[in-house]
Structures are given as structure tokens and as C-alpha cells.
Amino acid sequence: MDSKLVRRKFLEFFESKQHQIVDSAPLVNKDDPTLMFTNAGMNQFKDYFLGNKKAQYNRVADTQKCLRVSGKHNDLEEVGLDTYHHTMFEMLGNWSFGDYFKKEAIAWAWELLTEVYGLPKDRLYVTVFGGDEGDKLDIDQEAYDFWKEIIAEDRILYGSKKDNFWEMGDTGPCGPCSEIHIDLREPEEIERVSGKDLVNQDHPAVVEIWNLVFMEFNRQASGELKNLPAKHVDTGMGFERLCMAIQNKSSNYDTDVFTPLISLLSEKAGIKYGADSQNDIAIRVISDHVRAIAFAITDGQLPSNTGAGYVIRRILRRAVRYGFTFLDFKKPFIYELVPILVDQFDEVFPELKAQKDFVMKVIEQEESSFLRTLENGLKKIDSVKSDMTSKGEKVIDGKLAFELYDTFGFPLDLTSLIARENGLSVDSEGFNAEMQKQKARSKADAAKETGDWNIVGDQESVEFVGYEHLVADARLVKYRTI
Ligand code: ATP
Ligand code: MG
Ligand code: MG
Ligand code: MG
Numbered sequence: 001m002d003s004k005l006v007r008r009k010f011l012e013f014f015e016s017k018q019h020q021i022v023d024s025a026p027l028v029n030k031d032d033p034t035l036m037f038t039n040a041g042m043n044q045f046k047d048y049f050l051g052n053k054k055a056q057y058n059r060v061a062d063t064q065k066c067l068r069v070s071g072k073h074n075d076l077e078e079v080g081l082d083t084y085h086h087t088m089f090e091m092l093g094n095w096s097f098g099d100y101f102k103k104e105a106i107a108w109a110w111e112l113l114t115e116v117y118g119l120p121k122d123r124l125y126v127t128v129f130g131g132d133e134g135d136k137l138d139i140d141q142e143a144y145d146f147w148k149e150i151i152a153e154d155r156i157l158y159g160s161k162k163d164n165f166w167e168m169g170d171t172g173p174c175g176p177c178s179e180i181h182i183d184l185r186e187p188e189e190i191e192r193v194s195g196k197d198l199v200n201q202d203h204p205a206v207v208e209i210w211n212l213v214f215m216e217f218n219r220q221a222s223g224e225l226k227n228l229p230a231k232h233v234d235t236g237m238g239f240e241r242l243c244m245a246i247q248n249k250s251s252n253y254d255t256d257v258f259t260p261l262i263s264l265l266s267e268k269a270g271i272k273y274g275a276d277s278q279n280d281i282a283i284r285v286i287s288d289h290v291r292a293i294a295f296a297i298t299d300g301q302l303p304s305n306t307g308a309g310y311v312i313r314r315i316l317r318r319a320v321r322y323g324f325t326f327l328d329f330k331k332p333f334i335y336e337l338v339p340i341l342v343d344q345f346d347e348v349f350p351e352l353k354a355q356k357d358f359v360m361k362v363i364e365q366e367e368s369s370f371l372r373t374l375e376n377g378l379k380k381i382d383s384v385k386s387d388m389t390s391k392g393e394k395v396i397d398g399k400l401a402f403e404l405y406d407t408f409g410f411p412l413d414l415t416s417l418i419a420r421e422n423g424l425s426v427d428s429e430g431f432n433a434e435m436q437k438q439k440a441r442s443k444a445d446a447a448k449e450t451g452d453w454n455i456v457g458d459q460e461s462v463e464f465v466g467y468e469h470l471v472a473d474a475r476l477v478k479y480r481t482i
Contacts (some may be wrong), residue, residue, distance in 0.1 A: 001117070001246050001247070001306055002256050003049075003243045003255060003256050003257045003344075004344075004347060006117070006239070006242060006243050006246055007063055007090070007092070007347075007348060008347075009116055009117070010061070010063070010092045010112070010237075010242075011061060011062075011063070011238075013108075013112050013116055014059075014061035014094045014108075015061070016095075017059070017104075017108060018059055019059040019060055019061040020056075020057035020059065020060050020061075020323050020432075021060075021061055021062060021210050022057075022062045023062065023089075024062055024063060024065045024302065024349065025038055025043060025044035025064065025065075026038065026065075026299035027065040027067055027088065027295045027296055027298075027301075028296055028297045028299045028300050028301040028308060028387065029043070029209045030300065031425045032046075033151075034476070036069070036071070036307070036311065037066075037067035037069070037070065037296075037308065037311075038064060038065065038177045038310045039066050039067060039071070039073045040064070040066060040091060040236055041062065041066070041071070041091045041092075041093030041095075041234070041235075041236045042093070042095070042213075042234045042236070043064075044064070044314075044329055044336040044410075045060070045095060045097070045234070046168070047095050048232075049097075049168065049172075049173045049215060049216060049232055049234075050168075050172060050173065051187060053452055055097040055098075055099075058096065058098060058099040059094070059096055059097075059099055059100070060094070060095045060097070061092075061093065061094040061095070062092075062093060063089065063090045063091070063092050063239060063348060063408065064091045064092075064236075065088065065090060065299075066088065066089055066090070066091045066296055067087060067088050067292055067295075067296070068085075068086075068088050068089075069292070069311055069315065070311055073081060076315075076413075079284070079285060079288050079289075079364050080281045080282075080285035080288060080466040081281060082204070083238070083240050083244075083250065083251035083252055083253060084207050084238070084244065084251070084303075086182075086240060086252070086288050086291070087113070087241055087288055087289060087291070087292040087315060088239055088288070088291045088292035088295055088296075089239065089431050090238075090239035090240065091236045091237065091238065091239070092236070092237040092238075092239050092242070093235050093236045093237065094233070094235050095110070095232070095233060095234055095235070096232055097230070097232055098230030098231065098232060100233065100348035101197065101214065101216075101231050101233060102142055102146055102178075102212075102214050102221075102233075103146050104172055104233075105212050105214070105233045105235060106143065106146045106147060106150070106178065106212065107146070107150070109180060109210060109212060109235070110150050110151070110457075113180065113210075113211065116243075117242075117246050118246075119182070119246065121151070123182055123183045123184075123245075124151070124155065124180060124181070124182060124183070125155050125156075125157060125165055125180070125181040125183060125206065125397070126155065126156055126157070126178060126180050126181070126197065127145065127156075127157045127158065127159035127163065127177075127178060127179045127181065128140045128143045128144045128145050128156060128157075128158060128159065128176070128178050129143070129158070129159060129161075129164040129165055129176035129177065129178070130158025130159055130160065130164065130412055131158075132160070132161040132165065135161065137161065137165065137176075137225075139158070139212070140164075140176040140178070143176065143178045143214065144156060147178070151369060152195075154195030154196045155195065156318055157196065157198065158463070159177075159179065162230060163177070163179065164176060164178070164179065164193040165169065165177065166213045166215070166234075167219065170219070171218075171219050171220065171221050172218065172219060173215045173217070173218055173219075173228060173232070174215065174217050174218070174219050174225070175179065175213060175214045175215040175216040175217055175231075176180070176213075176214055176216075177211050177212060177213045177214070178211075178212045178214070178269035179208050179210065179211050179212070180208070180209055180210040180211075180212075180459070181206050181208050181209065182206070182207055182209050182241075182245045183198075183205070183206050184205045184206065184207060184244075184245075185203070185206065186252050187203075189205075193437075194381050205250070207244075207245075208238075208241075209237055209238060209241045209242055209243055209245060210235065210236070210237035211235065211236050211237070212233065212235045213233070213234040213235065213236075214231070214233060215228060215231060215232040215233070215234060216228055216231045239257075240252040240255065240257050240258075243256070243257055253284050253287065257344070258284075258287050258288075259407075260340045260343075260344070261286075261287035261290065261337055261340055261341075261358075262283055262284075262287055263334070263339060265283050265286060265287060265327070265333075265337070268327075268329070268333060268336075268406075269283075269323075269327035269328065269329065271327070272283075276472070278326055279326050279327060281322075281326075282322040282323065282325075282326035282327050283327070285318070285319060285322045286319045286322055286323055286327075286334065286337075288336050289307060289315050289316065289318060289319035289334075290337045290338070290341070290363075290481065291318065291341060292312070292315050293312060293315055293319070293334070293363060294338055294341050294352060294359050294363070295349070295352065296308075296312045297312070297355070297358075297359045297362050297363070298349075298351050298352050298355050298359055299351070302362060302365050303314075303316055310411075313366065313411070314411040314413060314414070316334070316363070316366050316367070316370070317410070317411055317414055318411075318413070318414055318417070319417075320334065320367055320370050320371065320374065321374060321378075321414060324371070324374055324378075325373075328369070331371070332363075332364045332367035332368050332371065333366065334363055334367055335361075335364040336357075336360075338352075338356060338359055338360045338363065339356070340390050342356050354369070369409075370387070370409055373407070373408040373409050374409075376408060376423035377404055377407075377408030377409070377410050378418075380400075380404065380408065380462065381415070381418055383421055384396065384400060384411060385424070388424065393445040394423070394424055394425065395424065395425050395427050396415065396419050396424055396425070396426045396427065397427055397430060398426070398428070398429065398430015398431040398432070398433060398434055400426040401415045401426050401427065401428070401430070401431040401434075402430075402431050402438075405431070405435075406438070412426065412428060412431055416425045416428070422482060
């Protein structure tokens with residue numbers, strides 16, 4: 001089953017269970033100051049759970065573009081090293097807003113996975129919330145009992161509060177979760193340890209694919225839990241992981257979600273994917289990052305030097321450097337992957353196709369500009385490294401990390417990554433101190449300026465005078481100070 005069909009079948013399945021299929025929210029979050037990027041399917045429904053708004057439909061399903069590179073969910077360091085964490089991924093989800101609850105959510109998840117997708121039952125495990133004494137939370141016996149009807153009890157494992165209890169914040173809606181995991185271990189290992197003995201649900205080859213959250217409580221400021229008047233279901237399933245399970249692969253990158261990107265990259269680099277682990281990591285990182293960058297730009301976030309724009313710039317520069325160092329890509333190359341994404345997502349996210357030329361142009365320009373300074377920056381690091389080796393030093397000075405940032409455009413996390421590859425670390429406090437000094441300097445300079453054009457803060461009264469770019473981005477909109 002190819003990935004397009006996998007996605008379609010998910011939506012069709014929930015449509016057949018009377019769900020309204022809705023669009024993904026944009027990847028970039030302009031309305032919620034607490035969240036830069038959408039990181040879960042439920043983000044766009046937050047107000048329904050908080051009771052601030054009434055849902056138009058009480059059953060909804062979709063595929064949501066998510067990005068997990070900042071804040072509570074930051075998977076960036078995992079990407080390319082493991083086989084199932086991405087920066088940008090699709091989260092398939094179904095929701096009940098005060099309608100069905102645990103019984104249906106569990107039965108439908110199982111029906112979809114085993115009957116529609118045909119996943120082998122003896123490769124699936126589920127977890128239910130095992131209670132938390134400290135927080136006086138009970139085991140989710142109800143979920144356990146529903147699962148018991150459909151799966152052998154030795155495949156139902158208890159999970160901790162960290163993994164199996166969801167809370168929006170210190171107060172507000174919360175409740176237990178039940179996860180579904182796929183066992184991708186080798187047969188010999190399964191033979192050796194299985195059933196309840198598989199206590200460690202963090203085994204790297206037992207991968208979480210679906211999380212079913214049952215919102216049934218409302219946590220008060222006092223810490224006390226009250227039952228919610230209407231109970232909700234919020235589920236999220238990693239689309240790329242699901243494709244891996246259905247296509248019987250052991251890595252998301254071996255599914256047709258990634259193979260076209262990987263083929264083009266290996267061809268361009270003149271290497272064979274799978275032949276060298278360091279090159280493979282570079283290829284995986286780039287094929288992951290291009291998706292995040294392309295969708296962020298499509299959804300209105302251009303790379304820039306601050307806030308969300310800088311997150312995107314960092315991801316892009318990270319990809320450029322992986323290509324430069326390991327695959328010998330000395331010219332812009334990431335933008336050439338965009339047409340593959342356009343084909344892959346034409347059915348589901350046509351906004352990428354609509355902005356293809358623009359997205360390619362932005363990426364190419366970003367790449368060119370970083371490639372202009374990258375080589376010299378890397379040479380600088382090399383000379384520092386030999387210097388440090390001769391002195392027996394291990395920590396790159398904050399001043400130098402700042403120079404790499406300021407003169408060569410190296411984000412701190414990139415310098416840290418290169419340092420790690422060489423058994424070194426970076427004095428990030430020293431870096432931050434240098435950054436503060438520079439901010440103080442530019443503030444003093446800005447105070448001297450008398451020009452018409454300013455990027456305004458919240459306090460000033462402004463008149464909108466036009467966009468600097470095609471894409472609306474608050475930081476790029478030009479205002480005239482009145
Ligand atoms: P994990 O424990 O693997 O990091 P999670 O518990 O953080 O996953 P959830 O917040 O429960 O993930 O999100 C719902 C689903 O989204 C997960 O079950 C998983 O299939 C998928 N998912 C989560 N993070 C990623 C990621 N970085 N890349 C790809 N899929 C992901
Ligand atoms: Mg996670
Ligand atoms: Mg998890
Ligand atoms: Mg989870």
C-alpha cells in the first residue's frame with residue numbers, strides 16, 4: 001500500500017464513522033503566542049477542549065502538518081540518527097468533542113490497524129495509564145477492560161504518567177492516554193522477550209505509532225481533578241511511522257514517503273544509500289529537513305534572524321552543512337528536492353504546489369548566502385580544533401562561537417553539533433554573553449537612527465504601508481511609525 005493510499009484510507013475510514021474531514025491547520029502558528037509551530041493535531045481544537053468555543057462538528061478527523069523543533073516537543077537532535085523522529089511529520093487524528101469515548105476510540109483504532117491496514121496482531125502492543133500514587137491518579141481500568149476484549153492481556157502494558165497521562169498545562173483538561181506500539185524487533189529477540197516481560201516500552205525497535213488521549217478531567221488550580229462535563233477523545237498517529245509498519249520496513253526512511261528524496265540525493269552525491277553510516281545520516285537529515293523548510297515557507301514563515309524565522313534558518317543551515325561536509329554539495333541543492341514534495345503532497349497539501357516557485361527561490365537564496373561563508377567558517381573551526389588539540393582543550397570559547405555566528409552565519413546549535421562530532425563542546429554561556437553585548441550595541445545604534453522605516457514593537461502606534469514579501473509575516477511587514 002503506497003503512502004498516498006494509507007492516508008486516504010485513514011480519512012475514508014473515519015468518514016465512514018461519521019467524522020467530518022477537515023483541513024490541516026498551517027504549520028506556522030500566527031494566532032497563538034504560546035506556540036510557534038503546530039506540534040500536534042489537537043492544537044487547532046484547543047478552544048473546544050477549554051470550553052472557549054463550541055465545535056461545529058462533534059466528530060472530526062484530519063492529517064495535520066506538525067513541526068517538533070522547539071519548546072516542549074523538540075526532536076531535532078534525534079532526526080537522522082534514529083529512524084522515526086522527524087522535524088516535520090503528519091499527524092493523523094480523529095476527535096470526539098463530547099461525543100464517543102474510550103470504547104469506540106479503542107475499537108476503531110484496532111479495526112483500522114488490523115482489518116483495513118492488515119497489521120499483524122502479534123506485532124502490536126498497547127499501553128494504558130498505570131496510575132500515579134504521588135498524584136493520586138488511578139489506573140485507567142476502563143481502557144484496560146476495553147483492550148482486554150480485543151487483545152491478549154500480556155500485550156497490554158502499563159505506562160507512566162510521563163507517557164500515558166496528558167495535560168494541557170498546570171490546570172485545565174487532562175486525562176489518561178493509551179498508546180499503540182509496533183514491535184519491529186528481530187524474531188530471535190521477540191522469542192527471547194515478549195509479552196509482559198517487555199517492560200521496557202522504550203525499546204528502540206518497539207515504536208509508538210498511535211496515541212489515544214481520553215480527556216475526562218479538569219485540573220483545578222488547587223491540583224484537584226474534577227470530572228469534565230463533556231468528555232473528549234484526541235488521537236494522534238504518526239503517518240510516516242504508520243507507513244513504515246504497513247510497508248513492513250524498519251525505518252521511516254525506507255518507505256515511499258522518503259525514498260524518492262533519498263534516491264535523488266544519493267544520485268546527486270554519487271553514492272549508494274546504505275553504504276556508509278555517516279553519509280546515510282546526512283541523507284536522512286536533508287530529506288527530513290527539506291520538508292520542514294518547504295512547508296514552513298509555504299505556510300508563511302520565511303527564514304530570518306529572529307523567532308520562528310530563525311528556527312527555520314537554523315534547520316536549513318544544518319541541512320546545508322550536512323550536505324557540504326559529507327556529500328560534497330558545494331552548490332545549492334536542497335531547493336531541487338522541492339518538486340518531489342510537490343508531487344507527493346499534491347492531493348493533501350496543494351498549497352505547496354501553488355507556491356512551488358516561490359519556495360524554491362527562497363530556499364536557493366538561503367542556501368547560496370550560507371554557502372558563501374560556510375567554507376571559511378569550517379576552516380576557522382578546523383584551525384581552532386588543531387589549536388585546542390595541541391593545548392589539550394575541550395571547550396570552544398564563547399567568543400569564538402559568537403564570531404562564527406556573527407561573521408560566518410553559524411547558528412549556535414550548528415557549532416555545537418560540529419563540536420560534538422569532534423569530541424568537543426561549546427561554552428554556550430559565553431556565547432550568550434557576547435550576544436547580549438551585541439544587542440546592547442545595536443540598541444544604542446538604533447536609538448541614533450532617524451529613518452522612516454522601523455520594525456515596530458508592540459508599544460508604538462503604526463500605520464500599515466505594505467508587505468515587503470509575498471508571504472505575510474508580521475516580522476516582515478513594513479510599517480511606518482506615526
Ligand atoms: P515519541 O515518544 O516517539 O517521541 P510522542 O509520545 O512524543 O512520540 P505524541 O505526542 O503522542 O508523540 O504524538 C502522537 C504520535 O505522533 C506518536 O504516537 C507518533 O506516532 C507521532 N510522532 C510524534 N513525534 C514524532 C516525530 N518527531 N516524528 C514523527 N512522528 C512523530
Ligand atoms: Mg516525543
Ligand atoms: Mg511517547
Ligand atoms: Mg505519545
